Amino acid sequence: MFKNCGSTVKGIALINFWLMVIAGVIVGIWLLSEEGPVGLLVISGAVIGGWLENVALYTIGDTWERVKNIESSVTEKTIDDNDDDDDETDDEYVYTGSGEAIWLCPKCQKENSGEISVCQHCGFHV
Numbered sequence: 445m446f447k448n449c450g451s452t453v454k455g456i457a458l459i460n461f462w463l464m465v466i467a468g469v470i471v472g473i474w475l476l477s478e479e480g481p482v483g484l485l486v487i488s489g490a491v492i493g494g495w496l497e498n499v500a501l502y503t504i505g506d507t508w509e510r511v512k513n514i515e516s517s518v519t520e521k522t523i524d525d526n527d528d529d530d531d532e533t534d535d536e537y538v539y540t541g542s543g544e545a546i547w548l549c550p551k552c553q554k555e556n557s558g559e560i561s562v563c564q565h566c567g568f569h570v
């Protein structure tokens with residue numbers, strides 16, 4: 445539901461800005477014909493005010509999007525790191541003097557002996 449919130453907020457900011465500009469221009473033109481130069485103030489006020497108000501909203505949406513991008517790339521990297529750890533477990537066999545293989549469980553870090561693929565302590569499948 446909130447997956448694309450950043451771009452939604454950015455879209456709302458743009459629509460909101462143009463609505464304020466259009467409304468300001470319409471009211472400003474009407475005031476120009478009725479009251480004179482004060483209409484120009486209303487038009488410029490709507491443009492500047494609309495920009496200031498919505499640039500803040502747009503920045504929030506943009507920042508939100510960037511944070512989501514960083515978050516997803518960090519998550520992907522963590523998954524990659526876990527894959528590397530799995531690859532390395534095959535190399536973590538230690539052979540004792542009698543030729544017995546000892547390996548460390550990647551989950552509980554306890555020693556297991558023999559060429560088995562299930563941890564004797566926590567049942568973790570290697």
Ligand SMILES: [Zn+2]
Binds near residue numbers: 551553567
């Ligand atoms: Zn274990």
